[in-house]
Amino acid sequence: MIPGSFSYHRPASVADAVKLLSDLGEDARPLAGGHSLVPMMKLRLASPAHLIDLHGIAGLKGIRRDGNNLLIGAMTTQHDLLESQEVAGSVPILCEAALLIADPQVRYRGTIGGNVANGDPGNDMPALMMTLGATYRLEGPQGAREVAAADFYQGAYFTILEPGEILTSVSVPVPAAGHGYAYEKLKRKVGDYATAAAAVVLTMAGGKVATCTIGLTNVHETPLLAVDAAKAVIGTSLDAAALKKAASAAEAIMSPAADARGPVEYRKHVGGIMVTRALQRAATKAT
Amino acid sequence: MNDMTPTREQRTAALEGMGCKRKRVEDVRFTQGKGNYVDDVKLPGMLHGDFVRSPHPHARVKSINSEEALKVPGVLAVITAETLKTVNLAWMPTLAGDVQMVLADGKVLFQNQEVAFVVATDRYAADDGVNKVVVEYEPLPPLVDPFKSMDPDAPVLREDLAGKTTGAHGPRKHHNHIFEWKVGDKELTDAAFSKAEVAIKEMISYHRTHPSPLETCQCVCSFDKVKGELTIWGTFQAPHVIRTVVSLIAKLPEQKIHVIAPDIGGGFGNKVGAYPGYICAAVASIVTGKPVKWVEDRIENLTATSFARDYHMTTEIAATRDGKVTGLRVHVLADHGAFDACADPSKWPAGFFNIVTGSYDFPTAHLAVDGVYTNKAPGGVAYRCSFRVTEAAYCIERAMDIMAQKLNMDPAELRLKNFIKPEQFPYHSALGWEYDSGDYHTAMRKMMETTGYAALRKEQAEKREAFRRGETREIMGLGVSFFTEIVGAGPSKNCDILGIAMFDSCEIRMHPTGAGIARMGTKSQGQGHETTWAQIIATEIGIPADNIQVEEGNTDTAPYGLGTYGSRSTPVAGAAIAMAARKIKAKAQMIAAYKLEVHEDDLEWDIDGFRVKGLPERTMSMKDICWAAYNSVPPGMEPGLEAVSYYDPPNMTYPFGAYLCVMDIDVDTGVYKVRRFYALDDCGTRINPMIIEGQVHGGLTEAFAIAMGQEIRYDDDGNVVTGSFMDFFMPTAVETPHWETDFTVTPSPHHPIGAKGVGESPNVGGVPAFSNAVNDAFSFLGATHIQMPHDYWRNWKAAKDLGAVA
Numbered sequence A: 001m002i003p004g005s006f007s008y009h010r011p012a013s014v015a016d017a018v019k020l021l022s023d024l025g026e027d028a029r030p031l032a033g034g035h036s037l038v039p040m041m042k043l044r045l046a047s048p049a050h051l052i053d054l055h056g057i058a059g060l061k062g063i064r065r066d067g068n069n070l071l072i073g074a075m076t077t078q079h080d081l082l083e084s085q086e087v088a089g090s091v092p093i094l095c096e097a098a099l100l101i102a103d104p105q106v107r108y109r110g111t112i113g114g115n116v117a118n119g120d121p122g123n124d125m126p127a128l129m130m131t132l133g134a135t136y137r138l139e140g141p142q143g144a145r146e147v148a149a150a151d152f153y154q155g156a157y158f159t160i161l162e163p164g165e166i167l168t169s170v171s172v173p174v175p176a177a178g179h180g181y182a183y184e185k186l187k188r189k190v191g192d193y194a195t196a197a198a199a200v201v202l203t204m205a206g207g208k209v210a211t212c213t214i215g216l217t218n219v220h221e222t223p224l225l226a227v228d229a230a231k232a233v234i235g236t237s238l239d240a241a242a243l244k245k246a247a248s249a250a251e252a253i254m255s256p257a258a259d260a261r262g263p264v265e266y267r268k269h270v271g272g273i274m275v276t277r278a279l280q281r282a283a284t285k286a287t
Numbered sequence B: 001m002n003d004m005t006p007t008r009e010q011r012t013a014a015l016e017g018m019g020c021k022r023k024r025v026e027d028v029r030f031t032q033g034k035g036n037y038v039d040d041v042k043l044p045g046m047l048h049g050d051f052v053r054s055p056h057p058h059a060r061v062k063s064i065n066s067e068e069a070l071k072v073p074g075v076l077a078v079i080t081a082e083t084l085k086t087v088n089l090a091w092m093p094t095l096a097g098d099v100q101m102v103l104a105d106g107k108v109l110f111q112n113q114e115v116a117f118v119v120a121t122d123r124y125a126a127d128d129g130v131n132k133v134v135v136e137y138e139p140l141p142p143l144v145d146p147f148k149s150m151d152p153d154a155p156v157l158r159e160d161l162a163g164k165t166t167g168a169h170g171p172r173k174h175h176n177h178i179f180e181w182k183v184g185d186k187e188l189t190d191a192a193f194s195k196a197e198v199a200i201k202e203m204i205s206y207h208r209t210h211p212s213p214l215e216t217c218q219c220v221c222s223f224d225k226v227k228g229e230l231t232i233w234g235t236f237q238a239p240h241v242i243r244t245v246v247s248l249i250a251k252l253p254e255q256k257i258h259v260i261a262p263d264i265g266g267g268f269g270n271k272v273g274a275y276p277g278y279i280c281a282a283v284a285s286i287v288t289g290k291p292v293k294w295v296e297d298r299i300e301n302l303t304a305t306s307f308a309r310d311y312h313m314t315t316e317i318a319a320t321r322d323g324k325v326t327g328l329r330v331h332v333l334a335d336h337g338a339f340d341a342c343a344d345p346s347k348w349p350a351g352f353f354n355i356v357t358g359s360y361d362f363p364t365a366h367l368a369v370d371g372v373y374t375n376k377a378p379g380g381v382a383y384r385c386s387f388r389v390t391e392a393a394y395c396i397e398r399a400m401d402i403m404a405q406k407l408n409m410d411p412a413e414l415r416l417k418n419f420i421k422p423e424q425f426p427y428h429s430a431l432g433w434e435y436d437s438g439d440y441h442t443a444m445r446k447m448m449e450t451t452g453y454a455a456l457r458k459e460q461a462e463k464r465e466a467f468r469r470g471e472t473r474e475i476m477g478l479g480v481s482f483f484t485e486i487v488g489a490g491p492s493k494n495c496d497i498l499g500i501a502m503f504d505s506c507e508i509r510m511h512p513t514g515a516g517i518a519r520m521g522t523k524s525q526g527q528g529h530e531t532t533w534a535q536i537i538a539t540e541i542g543i544p545a546d547n548i549q550v551e552e553g554n555t556d557t558a559p560y561g562l563g564t565y566g567s568r569s570t571p572v573a574g575a576a577i578a579m580a581a582r583k584i585k586a587k588a589q590m591i592a593a594y595k596l597e598v599h600e601d602d603l604e605w606d607i608d609g610f611r612v613k614g615l616p617e618r619t620m621s622m623k624d625i626c627w628a629a630y631n632s633v634p635p636g637m638e639p640g641l642e643a644v645s646y647y648d649p650p651n652m653t654y655p656f657g658a659y660l661c662v663m664d665i666d667v668d669t670g671v672y673k674v675r676r677f678y679a680l681d682d683c684g685t686r687i688n689p690m691i692i693e694g695q696v697h698g699g700l701t702e703a704f705a706i707a708m709g710q711e712i713r714y715d716d717d718g719n720v721v722t723g724s725f726m727d728f729f730m731p732t733a734v735e736t737p738h739w740e741t742d743f744t745v746t747p748s749p750h751h752p753i754g755a756k757g758v759g760e761s762p763n764v765g766g767v768p769a770f771s772n773a774v775n776d777a778f779s780f781l782g783a784t785h786i787q788m789p790h791d792y793w794r795n796w797k798a799a800k801d802l803g804a805v806a
């Protein structure tokens, strides 16, 4: 549990960071909160020769409302999310999910940018960002681009980030007023990744589901949008049959790995239950 | 008397002696981060060692190439078995009479086994070096399932034992067999079963787990070439034993070895034995002439140093139809991994597992234990329990529940019916122990009354009906556990470690000003000895506990002792402390008599000094006697006031307790909630109620972890898959249930202060309470026995197998 040697860089601007990353190539990695990267380095599963610490870049941190969007700088910590009135008021599901990430020590250091850029299927924010229809701003040697969260993830630890690119901010469309939401996460203990988790954002009209989006965490090599499951509940009052249909539609797209959290069958089964419970709880919050 | 004269109550309170909830004196430094642990030891020129470990569970080592490693800046040496052979240390003896490779000698026998030791100027360089050592392996078929160890065609694990038909504990039946241990009357027991009106039989497994102290195993070895002396700072629960073992195996004179165990961050049995890291660091220091530090990381601790349990217990109880037990028959298959590295007293290959008759009056019993080798890490140690007592308690407590179920009887009622009665003590058990004292019925009834047991059963019955009607998906379980421990190893007539009797010791020196220092052969790892030992002395000799400095862990200054594990400190060293204090008091009485000019027999003890019988005004305080001891002792008496006691206990002590766990389980997810946990402990005389409560809280938390998910698991290929706290269940404050504690007091009749020890009771009694709660919850759906650990997915699987979830 001792990392190999590396050089440490602390650029003061995104441009400098991008330049360092491009110049140093494959051997360089951005360092945010370090709570995913450093454990990997200690196990020597990652041995970057250069760490480009993003903490020196002033513009990367902060939360602000921009019209109908919430803009979150990549270096904003999970703790910052929990402290923000703006987040609590406009996208409360972010707080709910952030509170289920690890423990206070991890949340003080871990950043939203690191969490979504890492590509770890166990991370909670990616599926949530897909559910919310968020976009990521990526800045690299070829300039900047905006990418939908739903298009970002390609495989475990494998994203569309190009060499030299940095994720600089996340833009979250603020859900409709009166929306209902829930993030249901089954985990073995504080500090554990999800056995399975489901994010639900919905609106209700006349006792029936009007719109609904469902995201799934840690039941596949990438975060998932459970499109069919969401379709199955639209127009229903979330009666038992609709819930059952949604759960099986969600389970049908899950392909978790068997691990110490349980065999595949169990993880899918509880994945379905998380969907059911998230739908039910979200509905009670909708107005 | 004026207002200034303290009352007797005030004088007693000022001592902070036995029975006082004295605050832990060691916490002043611990809570400020000022403890001094092994890793805090930093010596000039100190080097660091780290291991190359095997990725294979079973393989031949074809070659080890250190060339590239030695080119890494800072790397000074790579030690292999070949190096160790030059000093005859490639193998070392285990405490269980086996031998163990220090570094892979021709073969590796478990994943993460130590293969080479890289020595470098700092920890980073050492690790870089480790990554550059090239080892060529030829994989061999791994043996993972202990039930297949003795198959005729099972791979040969221990080639060093080829042709050896006898081991340390008698004949070996197979090349992977270690020992067979039999106790009890087989014929009588078999007869009881053939006559039995009712019998149950179940294979009850206690899975492999690990003590996992937060501070891992570590040491600093410093060899002084000029003086020929070796100093070892280490995480040692038994520092004197380590000194003797090092002397015997390294052939160094024992007076030239100094072992120091500084503050220890938890031991739980993990720090009793000797590990390859200690030997390698010592050899590296001798070779380089520099101090060498070895510090295990978490993965190494969980996967290479001693595991615990891994007992597979086929258990049978015979009984009459109305629920009187008539016989107990147990066969244990014990998985020891690649080397038998138990830290049991030498003559006890399965520890004190023959306490398996528990709290019940079994007229006859028979026990057989077969120890076998597998391709897993060596062990197993006593994880917060007296040797194999946790396994035994789990075995009998689970089996009693199974019998109750079969008889359609309440498990508490079955226990009450079969308890050893108060008038039967001292009680001779069918498997050979003499229980010192107990009042089980009172403890059990107190538990049942305090928890409202009958009402809980009623609620459970209603919930079961509701579940059947489909109104709830939650099931409720009540886990009853009534354990009897056997601790305080132990009497020299049956307990020794490598030939050294398992006494313990105390030396007390009183200083002229009425203060003193006391040293023991034990070693606290968090138990609070600095606090409680001083309390015993305070009550015995009337000097405030605050004035007694307690010191442990330095073999140069402490009297020889066998260390702290197996809940032996209070039963053995606690007795030595009282006896040493009584010697002080006896001499003090002579001095007081001389000073007060009366006959010794005319004096009586009064809280903190002596007074003349019938003349309560004529007193001499212990404080004044201390002063007098250094200037005016009676003619012919040696000055000074000190005493040493080596205590060989006449018997073990037998703490007991009644626990109840109330648990709710969601069958759809397997998620459980411990609604309530009540623990009544009887540990005899209570020295410090607050420390007892703390010990019970800690032990219950471990028991909760073990029963509900904590395991060391291997996949079918022999890879260990639980190498970090992500997967090895270590509950945080969030998961840990609320603990309710209670007590009764049944002093030990043979212990000088009547104390029995408590540190391990909650782990021993807790595990069956949790497991019985889970099993009880599922019993109405048709379950008889569900194996531990009861983590979420396994609970769900149990529900699924019983048809309770689709």
Ligand SMILES: Cc1cc2nc3c(=O)[nH]c(=O)nc-3n(C[C@H](O)[C@H](O)[C@H](O)COP(=O)(O)OP(=O)(O)OC[C@H]3O[C@@H](n4cnc5c(N)ncnc54)[C@H](O)[C@@H]3O)c2cc1C
Binding pocket: A029, A030, A031, A032, A033, A034, A035, A036, A037, A038, A039, A054, A074, A100, A101, A102, A103, A106, A109, A110, A111, A112, A113, A114, A115, A116, A117, A118, A122, A123, A124, A125, A161, A165, A166, A167, A168, A191, A192, A193, A194
């Ligand atoms: C004990 C523990 C439990 C945890 N449990 C959870 C959990 O339950 N749920 C959860 O979601 N997370 C969990 N985490 C992970 C935690 O949230 C991490 O902090 C987070 O995943 C990564 O954020 P970071 O800022 O620490 O990133 P880092 O570790 O610094 O970086 C992670 C990866 O992303 C890259 N990266 C970082 N920032 C950028 C950027 N701006 N642009 C491009 N690439 C970037 C890095 O190069 C690296 O490859 C846990 C962590 C620990 C230690």
